[in-house]
Amino acid sequence: MKTEEKILRQAQNRNKRLDAFQRLLLFLIICLITALGTIIWIIPDDTPGLADAVVSMQEHSGVESSVTAVLLNFRGYDTLLEVMVLLLAVIGAWSLAKAPFPRQVTNTSPVQMGVVRLLVPLMFLVAAYLVWQGSHLAGGAFQGGAILGAAGVLLLVTDLPCLRAIPAQLLRIGLVLGPLLFVGVALFCLFFTGNLLGYPEETAGWLILLIEIACAISIGLTLSSLFAGGHPEYERPQSNNPTESSGNGEKP
Amino acid sequence: MTSLQLTSPSWMIIPVILPLIAGLLSFLLNRGIFAIALTAALANLLAVSILTCQLLSYGPMRCHMGGWQPPLGITLRTDGPALLMLLMTAVTGLAITLYARGYFSYRILDPKRASQHQHQQRYFWPLWLLLLAGLNGLFLSSDIFNLYVTLELIAIAAASLAALSGKPASQLASFRYLLVNLLGSITFLLGVVFLYKSCRVLDLDLLHNVPMNKPGISAALALMSVGLLLKTALVPLHFWLPPAHANALAPVSIILSALVVKGSFYLLFRLWFEVFAQLITTPALNVMGTLGAVAILWGAIQAMRQHRLKLMIAYSTVSQLGYLFIAFPLARIDGSTQVWSIVIFMAMAHACAKSAMFMVAGTVFLHLGHDRINDLTGIRANLPITVLAYGIAGVSLMGLPPSGGFIAKWLLLSSALASSQWWWALVVIIGSLLAMTYVFRVMSRFFVIPEGYSSAKSTPPSPLLEWPALVLAMISLFLGLAASWPLYILSTGNPALAQVFSGGLP
Numbered sequence: 001m002k003t004e005e006k007i008l009r010q011a012q013n014r015n016k017r018l019d020a021f022q023r024l025l026l027f028l029i030i031c032l033i034t035a036l037g038t039i040i041w042i043i044p045d046d047t048p049g050l051a052d053a054v055v056s057m058q059e060h061s062g063v064e065s066s067v068t069a070v071l072l073n074f075r076g077y078d079t080l081l082e083v084m085v086l087l088l089a090v091i092g093a094w095s096l097a098k099a100p101f102p103r104q105v106t107n108t109s110p111v112q113m114g115v116v117r118l119l120v121p122l123m124f125l126v127a128a129y130l131v132w133q134g135s136h137l138a139g140g141a142f143q144g145g146a147i148l149g150a151a152g153v154l155l156l157v158t159d160l161p162c163l164r165a166i167p168a169q170l171l172r173i174g175l176v177l178g179p180l181l182f183v184g185v186a187l188f189c190l191f192f193t194g195n196l197l198g199y200p201e202e203t204a205g206w207l208i209l210l211i212e213i214a215c216a217i218s219i220g221l222t223l224s225s226l227f228a229g230g231h232p233e234y235e236r237p238q239s240n241n242p243t244e245s246s247g248n249g250e251k252p
Numbered sequence: 253m254t255s256l257q258l259t260s261p262s263w264m265i266i267p268v269i270l271p272l273i274a275g276l277l278s279f280l281l282n283r284g285i286f287a288i289a290l291t292a293a294l295a296n297l298l299a300v301s302i303l304t305c306q307l308l309s310y311g312p313m314r315c316h317m318g319g320w321q322p323p324l325g326i327t328l329r330t331d332g333p334a335l336l337m338l339l340m341t342a343v344t345g346l347a348i349t350l351y352a353r354g355y356f357s358y359r360i361l362d363p364k365r366a367s368q369h370q371h372q373q374r375y376f377w378p379l380w381l382l383l384l385a386g387l388n389g390l391f392l393s394s395d396i397f398n399l400y401v402t403l404e405l406i407a408i409a410a411a412s413l414a415a416l417s418g419k420p421a422s423q424l425a426s427f428r429y430l431l432v433n434l435l436g437s438i439t440f441l442l443g444v445v446f447l448y449k450s451c452r453v454l455d456l457d458l459l460h461n462v463p464m465n466k467p468g469i470s471a472a473l474a475l476m477s478v479g480l481l482l483k484t485a486l487v488p489l490h491f492w493l494p495p496a497h498a499n500a501l502a503p504v505s506i507i508l509s510a511l512v513v514k515g516s517f518y519l520l521f522r523l524w525f526e527v528f529a530q531l532i533t534t535p536a537l538n539v540m541g542t543l544g545a546v547a548i549l550w551g552a553i554q555a556m557r558q559h560r561l562k563l564m565i566a567y568s569t570v571s572q573l574g575y576l577f578i579a580f581p582l583a584r585i586d587g588s589t590q591v592w593s594i595v596i597f598m599a600m601a602h603a604c605a606k607s608a609m610f611m612v613a614g615t616v617f618l619h620l621g622h623d624r625i626n627d628l629t630g631i632r633a634n635l636p637i638t639v640l641a642y643g644i645a646g647v648s649l650m651g652l653p654p655s656g657g658f659i660a661k662w663l664l665l666s667s668a669l670a671s672s673q674w675w676w677a678l679v680v681i682i683g684s685l686l687a688m689t690y691v692f693r694v695m696s697r698f699f700v701i702p703e704g705y706s707s708a709k710s711t712p713p714s715p716l717l718e719w720p721a722l723v724l725a726m727i728s729l730f731l732g733l734a735a736s737w738p739l740y741i742l743s744t745g746n747p748a749l750a751q752v753f754s755g756g757l758p
Binding site: 035036039040042043049050073074075076078082084085089091095169172173175176179183189193195196198199 | 260262265269272273275276279280282315316317318319320323324325326371372374375378379382385386389397398401402404405408409411412415416423442446448449450452453454466467468471475
């Protein structure tokens with residue numbers, strides 16, 4: 001019995017040990033990281049960067065927080081594309097798999113139920129506050145959306161009505177709401193000021209808040225949908241062949 | 253009024269914004285998706301044509317997003333190379349849209365797995381449209397961080413598309429594709445971090461004017477180059493390409509092979525020869541050229557050894573990408589727009605020819621249910637247009653006159669000989685001969701008619717499956733005859749480009 005264990009452990013150790021090639025690779029990687037670290041260390045830190053430019057233009061941006069000003073005004077185009085990347089992740093996940101939800105979650109403990117029931121409304125509140133606060137302090141759509149997403153995850157694991165209570169079409173609308181509104185506002189600005197995302201100065205704050213609210217909702221739904229891991233149901237079940245509708249593209 | 257509108261640089265955002273909106277709508281709506289996609293593809297082509305007119309009349313343009321000037325805001329710009337890549341994407345994109353329609357309709361008619369095909373079609377359109385927006389954004393952007401965002405958009409859309417076929421092989425390949433792409437993106441992002449820490453600006457034009465003597469900039473360039481090479485699949489880093497491209501659905505293979513790899517290559521070329529031209533040394537260029545030469549030979553030999561048509565075409569992509577990198581060592585000697593013309597011609601001709609070939613492979617696969625090269629006999633009788641498209645596309649891949657591939661190889665040969673680097677010329681000739689071997693190997697099977705073969709046993713496929721391939725193949729063929737036209741666009745309003753080449757490269 002003991003010898004068997006010994007042999008097993010030896011075998012495991014042998015698997016853990018690195019062979020020559022892996023050691024060489026490890027050495028090279030360490031060298032690379034050291035070199036990169038050295039370079040980043042010796043780069044002189046004297047030039048001020050874009051911080052000054054941001055501060056000098058801050059008053060024209062319509063918001064008091066410089067992070068929000070950069071994210072949604074100065075580099076709003078980047079953020080627009082980033083929001084699209086998030087949506088793309090959901091589309092990609094939905095194209096691959098069907099969500100295991102709604103499936104009966106077996107015996108959720110009452111303590112968990114109670115905690116989640118308490119927490120989720122609070123999280124909604126915090127998310128709303130963060131989005132609102134984004135205009136003058138740290139916060140904004142991504143932070144608020146992340147908290148909404150966490151609330152969605154809690155609801156999903158506790159078998160409380162959440163994503164699955166939302167009809168598929170409504171869920172799609174919710175997911176697309178943020179990106180679509182963002183593009184809409186961008187085009188609105190194009191028609192009124194001649195620049196994509198060039199907000200008129202007096203309404204900039206409100207437009208940014210509008211975008212942030214819509215994006216926070218979409219990001220929250222996006223993150224929960226990603227946790228659910230697939231499309232909630234079959235949108236267009238095949239009428240002539242109902243048995244086939246369960247077999248989507250991800251058969252092993 | 254019209255001239256006022258034509259001079260507005262805001263036209264530039266249409267190729268990005270329009271596919272974005274179309275992608276969102278096609279995800280949201282349940283019907284009319286093809287109409288949306290077709291409208292977007294047509295409008296994209298129209299917008300790019302308007303941009304071309306703009307470039308020819310008014311020279312390169314800049315568009316500041318939100319009205320914020322460069323160090324703070326993001327700038328989009330048009331110039332000759334960017335516009336030609338946009339044109340290539342728009343034309344190929346329109347053909348892909350039409351072909352995909354035919355492809356999915358044909359498959360949905362098959363009662364066995366109709367719902368699976370419907371599911372694939374449902375998700376193909378939003379992914380493809382968002383990918384198109386990402387590509388257009390990449391070609392237009394002039395901001396290094398924004399370029400990273402577009403790369404990310406392309407990477408995620410492309411990996412999702414590659415997984416769409418649902419076969420285990422394709423899911424494995426696309427998962428690897430996703431990981432490689434993310435590794436490339438993160439390496440690129442790390443390079444951007446180094447660059448920003450050293451230079452404190454993100455705009456490409458401002459970066460070009462920064463003194464290039466800091467160590468951080470070299471490290472940044474190295475990191476970004478490795479990331480982009482990984483995405484472009486230059487030979488030691490090509491391992492992910494053939495399985496990912498060959499196992500995807502036919503329209504997806506076209507997108508990946510014709511357009512996606514060109515995006516990262518274009519960016520790499522731009523960084524090396526415009527922004528960081530002062531940093532580039534001859535050994536670095538020779539390394540690129542050598543890897544390109546290995547890619548040409550290795551890819552062609554692998555292509556000859558394949559038994560499946562799609563895998564053969566995928567390896568041919570590895571081989572053809574090598575030609576793009578052979579242009580690197582020639583660029584230094586030449587010091588003019590000629591190197592751009594080589595690269596752009598090669599990219600355009602390859603995009604059209606390779607799209608046509610993958611379309612042919614897809615149609616043949618639909619028709620026969622397999623794509624084993626040895627069993628492709630008799631196709632000529634059933635799919636004459638498709639076989640014609642294959643032949644013409646093959647002419648361009650081999651580089652026979654008057655195709656676009658011929659012009660590109662001719663330019664490559666002449667500048668190799670002019671700069672007395674004959675060994676690159678030798679590689680080009682051997683590569684073309686090998687290409688001939690693998691193209692003809694399939695061609696000869698097409699023309700064998702086995703005994704007792706009746707051509708009437710199957711229905712002809714829809715014209716949407718056959719004609720886009722033929723039209724693209726014809727474009728790649730006649731690109732060589734109309735060669736002066738792209739060259740004219742390339743050189744129009746490009747004193748900056750010429751200046752960079754004469755000033756930046758000693």
